[in-house]
Amino acid sequence: MVHTLRDDDLTVLTPLAALIAQIVRDTPIRMGPGGTDDLTAQLTVRTCVWIGKNVLPRTRSLAAFVNDVDAERQAQLTKWGDQRRPDGTSGHNFRREADAARRSCQAAASRDAVTWFHILREEFWEAMSETDPERLRAELVQVASVCAAWIHDLDTRAPVS
Structure with a gap:
């Protein structure tokens, strides 16, 4: 499947384009060999900072999760x-089902025995019981967040000998 770039795909880049335009306006350019080095350096650094603040996940290990999900x-x-x-x-x-999952999770919490299964089961059934599209979306985001947390936990565990 070939993805064709549409104009609405590029709208997220509007703030980055404005930043680049500002850098071009503000950075003196010398003519001759190496004359654009300052501009190149400014664009590289500022673009990386912008991507770090606006595109990449801030939660440790979430970038790997997002890449895995995207793949x-x-x-x-x-x-x-x-x-x-x-x-x-x-x-x-x-x-x-949602009520039973919530009770099970609360009971496990009271015994300090909550597992990822308890948490994910509760979030899953809360999502399945939702019929309003906006609330369903919010619940599915919670399901995905629990999956991300569980995967992070798996990825950061010490190897079992």
């Missing part, structure tokens, strides 16, 4: 294309 998403798109499907969630039918 998996690209594989899905290659295999199945862009899919449109109904949500399949149900406020009434899945509320009991």
